[in-house]
Amino acid sequence: MEQLPRGRHGLSREFIADNQKQRILAATAEILDERGYDGATVAAISGRAGVSKSDFYAHFASKDSCFVGAYDEAVERLRGQMLGACQPRSEWGDGVCAGLEATLAALAAQPEQANLLLVEGLRAGPELYGRFQRAVESFVPYLRDGAPAGKSAGRPPEAADEAVVGGIASLLGRRVLAGEADRLKRFFPELAEFALTPYLGIAEARRIISSR
């Protein structure tokens, strides 16, 4: 993220402060990806963000509260990207595919964000782990809402939507941990099939996916 030009400029104090905060959050994701939780010090993050330590502490009380801020922002950014793709779709199955595709593309485009969301979320202590759990849970309604009420063999199992989202999060986390974040898009067909099958059956799921 670009630093502001030095010297006098007509920018408001709020704008400067917000710009600093955004740089710190972006730097946090990068440093976590490069060095892990223990190696991500306030000094390293401030340095990368181009701010002083005192500027850092003007925005965040501690390293951990900065991580939480970075995490929350990463979740909301991903949510926005996903909803932007799936909400305009009128068919439920098509919407699920569009949302999943956008999610994979967003994670692949910014591997340090993928690392923050899916790997550090499981390793950087209880606070971040709680955020991870809540974030995954918050994506379940997007799958559940508008899902077909019944299929030829009867209702899908109650827990199917949670299991699908949880299973996908688990798989993506393992792949990111294995250093494959930039290649996540190749999992689209199988994850879309995994998501749609409990509701539509495998034949219909495959038909929808292959007709895209």
Added chain:
Amino acid sequence: MPPRGKAGTQERQTPKRPVPSVRPSLPREFIALHKQRRIMDALAELTAEQGYEATKISDIVKRAGVARKTLYDNFEGKEEVFLAAFDAARDDVMRRVEEAGAGADGDWQARIEDGLAAFLGYVAENPSLARMSMIESLSATAETTRRYEDALEAFVALTRGALPSDERLPETIAETVVGGVAWIVYQQIRRGDAEHAADLLPELTEFMMAPYLASA
């Protein structure tokens, strides 16, 4: 607290006392293993009640009814107790799942269902160990997180072996399915309802089989 688990599972971690090379004189070695088991159970219970961070050595020895020295004779510290308890629980549940699946012969659907029933049964009968292993391990230490990931990997391999091979199904099917099951069980434990984990059997079985049932 009656001892749980088989004596053989205690050999996982290395007690500071030398392991006898001849058949142990039962009373002393039995008592030592029994105390190790009580320490591990105490940690599981306390971790489930108040979390790993808040659990102190003094809490553990009090709950286990052993001297502080006894804990340190057998374990280096809190983390080692946790890891030993985790390893023992993982061995127990894997053995139970494998044995349940082995009885099903060629019927893969029965194997999946029996294995899942064995897993859920273990969770229902050992709620503190289940919470320790599936929830607390992910936020206790870096090493406990690694143990969880390794255990998940082991279950993926087991599941992959039990599911029928189908070229039309993706490589990742075992991973996504196990990840999904783990998530659901995690939620059940977190709600404080581990004792009723067996209630999840029908829907989780259906979830695991869905990709394979053409008429679903």
